[in-house]
Amino acid sequence: MKYLRAVSLEGLRRHPPAHFVLPHSVTEDTVLDGKFMIPKNAAVNFMVAEMGWDPQVWEDPMAFKPERFLEGGEFDLTGSKEIKMMPFGAGRRMCPGYALAMLHLEYFVANLVWNFKWEAAGEVDLTEKPEFTVVMKHPLEVKLSPRVKASSQ
Numbered sequence: 001m002k003y004l005r006a007v008s009l010e011g012l013r014r015h016p017p018a019h020f021v022l023p024h025s026v027t028e029d030t031v032l033d034g035k036f037m038i039p040k041n042a043a044v045n046f047m048v049a050e051m052g053w054d055p056q057v058w059e060d061p062m063a064f065k066p067e068r069f070l071e072g073g074e075f076d077l078t079g080s081k082e083i084k085m086m087p088f089g090a091g092r093r094m095c096p097g098y099a100l101a102m103l104h105l106e107y108f109v110a111n112l113v114w115n116f117k118w119e120a121a122g123e124v125d126l127t128e129k130p131e132f133t134v135v136m137k138h139p140l141e142v143k144l145s146p147r148v149k150a151s152s153q
């Protein structure tokens with residue numbers, strides 16, 4: 001189960017469905033780090049995908065390695081201690097559905113792997129393209145065969 005969660009987290013890090021959060025703003029002019037002036041009411045956004053690909057934070061960031069989430073205990077998805085990635089945003093406006101989404105992701109992936117044998121039917125190209133969320137530019141083509149014989153009932 002730990003590896004299943006690690007695969008889901010690595011998927012969200014490497015291929016977050018949203019590359020930006022909903023637009024935020026500040027209620028008064030704010031200077032960040034003494035360097036960056038954020039004017040009142042300006043739309044502020046966050047480069048969600050790039051944060052998860054930061055080579056100063058993640059070793060070999062573009063590689064898909066679920067094992068990176070197996071060390072160091074439960075990963076803090078809410079970013080309450082530190083923010084290493086934020087596929088669901090962070091802070092007060094963080095996605096309120098994140099726990100439900102994680103539950104569904106794990107349930108969905110587990111059932112896809114448990115019930116079917118997967119074979120690529122062509123080249124697997126993980127290039128992305130933006131739609132309402134970010135999706136695969138070239139849809140996955142696979143041969144699926146059931147792993148478990150259908151029950152006689």
Ligand code: HEM
Binds near residue numbers: 017022088096098100
């Ligand atoms: C993999 C699945 C999901 C991803 C990656 C995702 C991601 C996000 C992100 C990035 C935001 C913006 C956070 C911010 O502005 O700081 C957001 C907001 C939101 N999400 Fe999700 N979400 C997911 C699933 C869900 C589900 C299952 C629900 C509801 C059951 C949900 C409900 C919402 C709502 C209501 C907001 C707006 C919160 C606000 O502005 O205060 N999301 N989500």
